[in-house]
């Protein structure tokens with residue numbers, strides 16, 4: 252079995268989507284402090300942190316996308332949504348702040364020489380994380396799925412999808428057609444994935460189980476690609 256980590260590091264000062272609360276992390280208990288609790292050599296240390304539920308690598312809960320009172324929060328969503336056969340396609344040729352079109356997606360599928368099957372999890376390699384890790388352009392210089400490409404995702408009956416950028420929508424968009432598609436279709440998505448260059452144009456089993464945060468609107472996730480499971 253080979254595992255590729257598709258998650259970004261979580262750390263103080265990491266970039267988060269504009270307006271989200273920042274990530275903070277600090278030393279909470281040290282070996283020195285805890286040693287006195289034990290009569291043996293044992294001691295431990297821990298860290299504390301705060302972060303936005305949509306801050307790091309995460310999956311959007313239905314309640315994030317949908318204002319209706321019965322939209323599921325992350326702890327209420329079926330775990331079956333977050334694990335399954337997956338294909339990663341290459342849209343890294345699409346210029347920043349433009350719409351990814353159905354033609355781009357068809358060409359990417361052609362390059363992968365594999366069709367996404369109904370029920371697959373589809374990952375889109377935009378190259379944004381690879382280009383701009385720790386660079387503020389990460390938050391603004393990437394393409395996003397336009398209205399027609401969002402319908403392409405829906406019509407291919409993908410189970411979930413994900414991107415290596417802060418949002419699957421075009422950052423220049425004021426209407427967010429891709430998030431609206433996720434809202435109406437129940438096809439949710441991952442944001443802030445990493446290392447998609449290592450899995451692009453291949454099939455694998457995607458695992459992206461979100462933290463079970465009660466009532467939260469997104470789930471920070473350790474996402475991974477598993478080969479030869």
Ligand SMILES: [Zn+2]
Nearest residue numbers: 311418430442
């Ligand atoms: Zn989202």
